[in-house]
Amino acid sequence: MKSRQDARLPDLPNPNVMPVFLQIDANKFDIESLKSFGIEVIAEEENGFIIGASGDDFRSLREKIKKFIAQEGKYKNKASQFWEINDGIQWRVEQILSNDLKLKWDSIKESDELVVDVGIACYVKMPDQPSRKKNETDSQLKIRTERWKSRKERSEIKRDEIAIARQTEFEKFMSACGGEALGGYVDFDDSFSCRIKISGRGLKDIVLNYQYLFEVVEYEPLTLQDSSMNEAESVSPELVPPEKDAPKVCVIDSGIQEEHRLLAPAIDSSKSISFIPGDTSTADVAGNGGHGTRVAGAVLYPYQIPRNGIYRFPCFVQNARVLEKDGDKTILPLNLYPPKLMENIVRHFDDARIFNMSINSSNACRTVHMSQWASAIDRLIHENNLLFIISAGNIPVNGYSVQSPGIKEHIHSGRNYPNFLLENSSRIGDPAQSSFALTVGSICLDKFDDGLKESFGEKEQPSSFSRTGLGMWGMIKPDVVEYAGDFVREKNTNPNISREVSISPELVKSTYGGGSEVGNDTVGTSFAAPRVAYIGASLQKLYPDESTNLYRTLIAQSARLPSAIFAKPGISDIRHYGYGIPNLQRATENSEKRITLIASGNLSAKQANVYSVKVPTEMRRPGEDYDILLEITLSFTARPRRTRRGTHSYLSTWLDWESSKLNENYNQFVQRILKDMDNLEDQPEDPDTIKWVIRENKDWSKINGIKRQDSSLQKSWCVIKSHELPKELSLAVIGHTGWETDLSEEVPYSVAVSFEALDSNLNVNVYEMIRVENEIPISVEVEQEIIDK
Numbered sequence: 098m099k100s101r102q103d104a105r106l107p108d109l110p111n112p113n114v115m116p117v118f119l120q121i122d123a124n125k126f127d128i129e130s131l132k133s134f135g136i137e138v139i140a141e142e143e144n145g146f147i148i149g150a151s152g153d154d155f156r157s158l159r160e161k162i163k164k165f166i167a168q169e170g171k172y173k174n175k176a177s178q179f180w181e182i183n184d185g186i187q188w189r190v191e192q193i194l195s196n197d198l199k200l201k202w203d204s205i206k207e208s209d210e211l212v213v214d215v216g217i218a219c220y221v222k223m224p225d226q227p228s229r230k231k232n233e234t235d236s237q238l239k240i241r242t243e244r245w246k247s248r249k250e251r252s253e254i255k256r257d258e259i260a261i262a263r264q265t266e267f268e269k270f271m272s273a274c275g276g277e278a279l280g281g282y283v284d285f286d287d288s289f290s291c292r293i294k295i296s297g298r299g300l301k302d303i304v305l306n307y308q309y310l311f312e313v314v315e316y317e318p319l320t321l322q323d324s325s326m327n328e329a330e331s332v333s334p335e336l337v338p339p340e341k342d343a344p345k346v347c348v349i350d351s352g353i354q355e356e357h358r359l360l361a362p363a364i365d366s367s368k369s370i371s372f373i374p375g376d377t378s379t380a381d382v383a384g385n386g387g388h389g390t391r392v393a394g395a396v397l398y399p400y401q402i403p404r405n406g407i408y409r410f411p412c413f414v415q416n417a418r419v420l421e422k423d424g425d426k427t428i429l430p431l432n433l434y435p436p437k438l439m440e441n442i443v444r445h446f447d448d449a450r451i452f453n454m455s456i457n458s459s460n461a462c463r464t465v466h467m468s469q470w471a472s473a474i475d476r477l478i479h480e481n482n483l484l485f486i487i488s489a490g491n492i493p494v495n496g497y498s499v500q501s502p503g504i505k506e507h508i509h510s511g512r513n514y515p516n517f518l519l520e521n522s523s524r525i526g527d528p529a530q531s532s533f534a535l536t537v538g539s540i541c542l543d544k545f546d547d548g549l550k551e552s553f554g555e556k557e558q559p560s561s562f563s564r565t566g567l568g569m570w571g572m573i574k575p576d577v578v579e580y581a582g583d584f585v586r587e588k589n590t591n592p593n594i595s596r597e598v599s600i601s602p603e604l605v606k607s608t609y610g611g612g613s614e615v616g617n618d619t620v621g622t623s624f625a626a627p628r629v630a631y632i633g634a635s636l637q638k639l640y641p642d643e644s645t646n647l648y649r650t651l652i653a654q655s656a657r658l659p660s661a662i663f664a665k666p667g668i669s670d671i672r673h674y675g676y677g678i679p680n681l682q683r684a685t686e687n688s689e690k691r692i693t694l695i696a697s698g699n700l701s702a703k704q705a706n707v708y709s710v711k712v713p714t715e716m717r718r719p720g721e722d723y724d725i726l727l728e729i730t731l732s733f734t735a736r737p738r739r740t741r742r743g744t745h746s747y748l749s750t751w752l753d754w755e756s757s758k759l760n761e762n763y764n765q766f767v768q769r770i771l772k773d774m775d776n777l778e779d780q781p782e783d784p785d786t787i788k789w790v791i792r793e794n795k796d797w798s799k800i801n802g803i804k805r806q807d808s809s810l811q812k813s814w815c816v817i818k819s820h821e822l823p824k825e826l827s828l829a830v831i832g833h834t835g836w837e838t839d840l841s842e843e844v845p846y847s848v849a850v851s852f853e854a855l856d857s858n859l860n861v862n863v864y865e866m867i868r869v870e871n872e873i874p875i876s877v878e879v880e881q882e883i884i885d886k
Contacts, residue, residue, distance in 0.1 A: 106302055107273030110266040111152075114308045118188040119147040129222050139218040140311035140740040142192055143465060150308045186305045193304060195314040195463060196500055207298035212279065212431050214469055215303075216312035218740050219263050220287035221256035223838040224248045249839065260289060263309055270307060274299030280434040283473055286749075286836075287738040290469040292316065292434040311740060312466060317458050319429040321351065321388050321420065321623075332402050332615055337409040338362040344637040345413040346396050346630050347449040349442060350389030350456065351427050352381040352418035354607040357390060359614060363397055363410035370445055371418040374432060379418045380609065383427040386616060387607030388623065389418070392455050394605025395627035396634070402603055402615055412634035415449055417442050420456070429456065435528070436473035443477050450483055450637060450645055453630040455623035457490035457526035457564075460501045464524075467569055467747060471528035472739050478533040479734040482845075484645040485534040486630045488622035489575045490526025490564040492518070494584070494594050504561060504584070504594060514553040518565050519669060525575065530568045532747065532809045533734045535633075535649055537626040538575035538675065539563040540659075541583040545600045550585045552600055557659040559673040560584075563622055566672045570743050571807035575675040577656045579628040582620030596620060632681050639685055644697055646847040650732040653812045654693060654849045655683035664816075666790065668802050676812050691853040692864040694871070699843035700733075702750050702834040705770050709763050709827045710850060713870040716863070721819040723861065726853040727787070729754060730812040731830060733846035738836055744807050749837035750844045753793065753806045757827035758785040766827040774831050778806070789813035816855065826850070 101109060117136060121128065128147055131138050136149040190202055198213070205211070227241045264282055271278070276295030283290045288311070295303070304313055336359070345365055352371070355364045369379040381387035393414045394402070419438060420427045429435070442452070462468060467475070474485050496503035500522065502510070507517035517523060529536040539560035545552040553561035560583045568574030582601040586592040601617040602624050608614050629652060636648040656677040657663065662670045687693060698706055716725075736749035745751050755777055757766040773780055778794040791805050791813040792798040805811040830848055834840065854863050 107270060109306055110270050111308060113152065115151045116186065116189065116308045117149045117151050118192065119149055121145050121147060132222065137218075138220065138740070139309055140466065141742045141746070143742070146192070148192060148311050189305055193310060193313050197317075197460070197498070198313060198315045200500070205297040205301065207296060209297035210294065211297065211300055212292065212294050212316035213300065214290060214292050214312075214314045214316065214434070215310060216288055216290045216466070216469060216739060217263055217267055217307075218288050218309050218311050219256065219260040220738075220740055221252050221259060223252050225838045226840045260284065264289060267307065267309075271295065271299070271303065274302050276300075276303075279432050280437045283434075283436040283440065283469065285472060285476065285739050286736060287740045290436060290739075292431075294431075312469075314463070314468075316431050317460065318423075318431070319420075319456050319458055321383055321427040321456070332359070332404050334403040334405055334408045336362050337407060339410045339413050342641075343410075343412050344451060344634040344641075345415050345446075345449045346634050347415040347417055347442070347446045347452045348389055348393050348396065348627075349417045349419055349452060349454040350392050351383040351387065351420040352379050352389050353393045353414070353416045354381050354387060354390045354609060355379065355416060357605065357607070357614065359402065359605050360390070360393055360397065360414070363412070363414055364393075365413040365415045368446060368448075369416040369418075372433060372438060372441065373418065373421050373430065376421065379416050381607045382418075382420060382422045383607070384422075384425065384610060386612060386618065387609070388420075388427060388455075389416070390607040391604040391619070392453060392623060392627050395602070395624050396453060396630050398605065399628040399631040402605065411631060412638070415446055417446065435470040439470070439473045439477055443481055443483065451630055451633045451648075452483060452485045453627050454485060454528075455488040455621075455626050457488055457529055459493070459497050460526065461522050461524035461564070462527045462530045462569075464569060465742065466739055467530065467532070467737065468527045469739070471531040471534075472737050474528055474531045475533045475734070475737045478531075478645075479736060482645055484633050484648050485531065486626050486633060487529050487531060487534045487536050488626040489529050489536050489538040491562045491621050491623070492523055492564060493562075508592065514561050515559055515673070518559055518561075518563065519672060523564055525564045525566060525568060529564070530572070530574060532569070532572060532737070532744070533649075535577065535629060535652060535810075536568070536575040536675070537622060537629050538565065538578040538673065539581035539620070539622045539625040540578045540674070540678065542580050542600050542602065545583075545585055545597050550587055550595070550597070552583045552585050552597070554583050557661070557678070560620065560622075562620065563625075563673075566675065567803070570747070571803060572744065573671060573675055573803065573808045573810070576653060576810055577629060577676055577679050578674050579625035579678065581622060581625035581628075584620065629679060632679055632684055635681060635685055644845050644847055646732040646734065646845055647695060647697055649810060650730045650847040650849050651684045651693070651695070652679045653732070653810055654728055654730040654851060655680045656812075657683075666800060668800050671800055671803060687864050689862045689864055690857070690859070691851060692867045693849055693851040694867075695847065695849045697845070697847040698830070699845050700752060700830060700832040701843045702832045702837075702840045703774075705774055705829045705831045707767055707770065707827060707829045708848070708850075709825050710867070711825045711870045712822045713866045716819050716866055717822050717824070719820050723819050723859055724816050724855045725819050725822060725863075726814060726816055726851070726855050727826070728812065728814040728851040728853070729756065729789075729828060729849070730810070731846060731848045732810050733844055734809065735835065735844040736837065741836065744809070745833070745835055748809070748835040750835045750842060751806070751809075751833050752844065752846055753811060753831055753833070754848065755793065755829045755831060756787055756789070757823065757825070758783060759787060759821065759823050760785050761823070761827075763825060763827050766829070770829045770831065774829075775833065777831075778804070787815055787817070789815050819854075
């Protein structure tokens, strides 16, 4: 304390609490048991490292280590699972700071002013729900359950009290360090986050000494580069407003030219709002044809802008302006803290269920913890039954820094297309890693080559700017891709890079700065996302009362990889395309060759819902030898938390699906699920298992390095000869425990199963055969009761 006073530093909150950095054997040691060692877990990092805080001067830890050395007590085998203990402070720079902030840390002057986003832990482990003991009566279990509910309620109150206390003490400490909060706090179940402006001296004091801090990310201005200008032919369709009950798509962007002749009848101007402090205009501020205007046009005209004839708009567009002009750039201002901004947008647009956000950070997303922005979106999606559609982000032509090279820097360094798309620096941009949002990448419209210049890719190959996956902790990202153009390059070793009209998407343009109202003069994932938003709106129109999980499920179910890679996709293909290119007809309609069956429900941990589809005999006759494509997609949401790593630690409850084997009947399948629902991926491989492309075990998948359970949107598919089809295909949606200890908490899901005959010349009506055989659908819920041993 005296040394801080001598250095004229403010008093440190909780001076008796010591930060500590541990490495444990993550395969053997439950990090939540660190509480018994006197250590509060602040955050879980990579490779078994833990950021913690000791409130008893490591007394409990020393006692456990003594018992380990003496081979005494129940902790005698636990202390050996601590591999490293560091109670200094310099590790905090390496573990807590974002990469860009780490690089400049030593050069930060005391007088420098910085804007950063911080994450502060306030986690309280909830008591585990009791399960029935052997020979325990209902009344005995009920008494123990009531006691548990009381303990859990007290723990929840304690957590709220800790969060309030830490917000108060952090604000006081930050103010004493000369800082100020920009906007309010955003709360999660295990932490809270905020944006602050602070001096270099104050930042270093907070980073090195505030015990409950686990994340500091420097403010990154989200920037849109203005497009070029070109002229286009005039268009004169007769425009009809959307139907009164049509869906509404909220466009979060640079504003929209709402009076534009090609947009005005579909704009819901009653809800238009600018979130820019002191600026109420909702007009598009992006130069050279705008950005939000183009995005809105792509929602309303996803495939082509009609030249004439009657055109009824498919949905309404709502305008949420969040960007402002800064010279020749359009940026998200620093006083708009993205997580809090998302809360305000969702609150204002309370009649919208679909949100399109074609703005991203300029750099690759971090992969240790889900970002504050992405976590806030996940929480809002789950709590409000929303569908967020987010662009994957763009690799710039010219890079911003060594950490974020552009296309030219990649080429100069010998990293050519498409290899540079798989560099770590080319990973999707925040908040595209959101677990529950639909993330959309871009593919080429066509090939271009005029002898002097050529496009990077050919039709349906990845766009040269489209950021790639995987996402957090093995999640499949992007989820899908859409056509949004490509750059062209000169045919030399130091090429200029430009755009070409014939391979750029046609978009509605703002005319505020002059120029045409339609043009093919820009490319980007920004214009791939709204094409998917259009499909989402079409599904909302068909299923207005369904969960948005169904929309996400059917969009992914309709997606398909390009024909060149469909038969044998590799991990690189999944990183580029996700599940592929969605299709409006497959998402919204059945046909003679294809039928899709859907179901939605709610499920808690330790339970399974089982469905069965009967396959008609006429499809399975030995003489029949045509290819059937089977597809299954599951989508779910749950409550997120930020201080732990991995999909199953991030989510309160998680789901996956399992299908029956080829020679397994319904009853056999149910019994197998009841017996092995918690360890299906650990069972030995069975030759009768349906050989799905993406499996529940990484070693079984036809695509190395991924498994279904790492994502909240889980699709797989296989092609099987018709005579090899089972008599019935059964499917279980299974609930698993995440971090929530209340096993009665349910999470929503939707699932889809499709059968499709791939030969378009085949005279077979798959839809009618499956429909007739399954006139009375079977849906049986199976509950597993766990018995303590």
